[in-house]
Amino acid sequence: MEQDIYLFHQGNLRYSYQLLGSHKDTQHGIPGIRFAVWAPNAKQVSVVGMFNNWDGRQHPMKKWNKEGIWYAFIPGLETGMMYKYEILTAHGHLSLKSDPYAFSSEQRPHTASIIYPLDHYTWNDEEWLMQRKQRNIYESPMSIYELHLGSWKNIESEVFYTYREYAGRVIPYVKELGYTHIELLPLTEHPYDRSWGYQATGYYSVTSRYGTPDDFRYFVDQCHQSGIGVLLDWVPGHFCKDEHGLRKFDGETLYEYANPRKAEKSQWGTLTFDFARNEVQSFLISNAIYWLKEYHLDGLRVDAVASMLHLDFGKNDGEWEWNEYGGRENVEAVSFIKKMNEAIFEEVPNTLMMAEESTSWPLVSAPTYSGGLGFNYKWNMGWMNDMLEYMEIDPIYRKHHHHLLTFSLMYAFSENFVLPISHDEVVHGKKSLLNKMPGDYWQKFANLRVFLAYMYAHPGKKLLFMGGEFGQFDEWKDMEELDWKLLDYNSHASIFNYIKQLHQLYRDMPALWELDHKEDGFFWIDPHNNEQSIIAFARNSRSSNDQLVVVCNFTPEVYHHFKMGVPEQGFYKEIFTSDAEHFGGSGQTNGLLLETDPVPSHGQNQQITMTIPPLGVSFLKRTSVTKEAEHEK
Structure with a gap:
């Protein structure tokens, strides 16, 4: 003691x-x-x-x-x-x-x-935990379904199901869609529903809105038994000011900085933890380990890391002070983050520690011994911002913004990235993912399909917020459940089926995930065709037989007899297209095998002649099957 x-x-x-x-x-x-x-x-x-x-x-x-x-x-x-x-x-x-x-x-x-001792729940996820120890997280598929329990489904506004009831509803749904992980918005106890858990008072209390700690353990346990990992959004950067919470806990500043210029996060009305204080370090590091150990969580998504790293984050001149070296960095926060990650990986190896870091801070996902912050993943906010900006542009004008499609590959391997389309992008007037898309009704869905296919073909792990998987028209309504009635309509049901099939393709093709974080896993075939808003590239796995060629068209034009360079001689088969009729597409597919010609094209030694679908993506794979054999079949 x-x-x-x-x-x-x-x-x-x-x-x-x-x-x-x-x-x-x-x-x-x-x-x-x-x-x-x-x-x-x-x-x-x-x-x-x-x-x-x-x-x-x-x-x-x-x-x-x-x-x-x-x-x-x-x-x-x-x-x-x-x-x-x-x-x-x-x-x-x-x-x-x-x-x-x-x-x-x-x-x-x-x-x-x-009073709630944590000594009377019997876990049944030993097989999952054993597999987790052996899994190479960097060379495995990872597709994350982000959800806010209370507005995924509820009994009525502000009346929720329990963790156990959510387990029976969420898990079969996520499993059917093919996601590998669930990421839950913060579940630390918080006084205000509409803070979504990002302004907490009880850092060790799983919110009682949905039940008891053992009820939540049951939820995680059932996820693991169904082969689904569980991540929790975690908020060590700031806490709310409610009187019963941490603010001036013993009458003086204790958990927060004494200097109000460092303590105040005025844009959120919260207070910053004093990262220099030893007892606060013990509090927060223990808290991260607590969630991972006591609830068997597979990882934490660490919120607002940029607000921890930068003294001037969200502040105007005169509201912050330079550090002792004359810089903007919060030196003790940087030290704390490194210390936290070192402790977590010593105590809980194979944990996923994902940083929501929105600046160009270097080496976020690099080990601390090589000068990094020690996370093992970083959200790719640059890709997200560029792609959403690009997709909202009328296809007529996309050729003038082609760099938004391709720039992310300039830095795609500088970090271990997750490609996030999170709750923050579909709320507060930003519109839903589907409703960001330009064009008529058909084009909106086609744009969504081409965007999602490019996302799954692009290097990096994947994250999509709930509702995006069936094309919710309204942006996220945090006090109401998702618009489940939309699944009764063919267009939305087709998007749901599309996500299922896209996940099947993703899981089955090692080229889409095995070398996600290595330059060997990707090369451009044609990144320069801005006039037609077409890009083409290849994804590699460790086996040359698994290579995929991906061709994306971001305009509603169809291109028949299009000459496309490919890396290998032989026959290419279209194994997946976003324009298939059963997905709501126009059916401009490549049904026959595409034979190569020994004509140099797009920097490759071979070319094929193919149909490029409108607002569509084609995944092509070289096959040993001959055209005659395919015809006989």
Whole structure:
């Protein structure tokens, strides 16, 4: 215990949730609950709850050490009882605070912490965890379905299913679509539904909106048993100012910076964690490990990393200060991020640590020993912004913006990238993914198909926010469920089927994922045809037999007898096209084998003559089957 206390104050206690908070204990043969809280500036701390009529005089805590850990043992308390800490500040003010380390909390709008030991759930995902240890995450397919539970489906507005009920609904749906992972918007306890979990108060409490901690464990367990990984959106950059939370926890700035220019995130109305403070480091690093260990999560998507790294993020002149070296970087945040990632990969190898980092900060997904931040993935925000800008342009004018299609390949292998089309891109007036697309009704769906096919052919792992998989017309409505009725219409059902088949292609073709992060996995055939808005490239796997040629047309023009360079002699077969009639396309397909001619074209030694579909993508694969054999078949 003394060693743990020492490590906590040194910023090196990776399991501080086992020291602090409320835990079952037995003292002098009597069972009860042990409480511990860090409040160095408090004059007095008491445990209050229904068990003592919220009377702070009944169970005062003792100060464990001069650094400010308070503790108490209360016999006879049981799982499910509510409590808070009553804190007498140095200024004589009494405040009631939720436990920063509580494992469960009251459902909003109530704010009490709940005693909830995490020792009585039996996991059944051993096979998944064993496979995870052996999996090469960089050379495996990864397609992530991002969802917000409360607005995926609900009973009615602000009335939700439980984690267990969501398991029975979400898992078969995601499995049918062919995704490899689910990514959940933040589930740490938060007071305001419309913050979507990004402004938390209970960092160790899975939100009670959908049930108990064991209910969420069941959800994760069932996902794993069904072969689906689970990622959680995690927010270490800032926290909300609600009175019962971390803000001025013991009457003084404690979890946040004392300097308001560093503490305030005015654009979000939140406070920044003090990354230089050792106890805050223990709190946050332990929290990441807690979610990975106690809930068997497969990884964390770390929110708003840019806001942690840059002192001037979202701020005007005069609202921030240069660091001690005269730079804009938050030096202690950089150090903390590296320390956090080192700890996580030591404690939970094969974890996915994904940074939402929106600037050109170098080596985000490189190891710390080579100068990187230590994540193993970074969201490719540059690709996302360029592609959405490009897709919203009328096809007539796309030839003037061709660089938006191709620029991402200039840096595609500088990081381990995820290509994200997330919730942030389909909310607050940005329109849904389908409704961003120009043209008439048919062209909107065709544009969506060509965009998604290019996304899955482009190097990098994939992420798509819920609703995009069936072409929701309205942007995300965070207080209502998805427009499931759209699946009754052929165009939307066709997009749903298209995503299923695109995932099947993606999983079956190692060229689309095996060398995602290596330059050997990609080469251009023709990146320069801006006049026709056509691009062509090849994707490679470790086996030359798996090579794919991908041809994309971003205009509604059909091109028959088009000469396209290819790398190998022989016959090419169109194994997938976004323009197939059963996807709602026009049916301009290449049904017969395409035989090469020994004519140099597009820098290749061979060429084929093919049909290029309107607003369509063709995936071509060299085959050993002859044209005669194909005809006989």
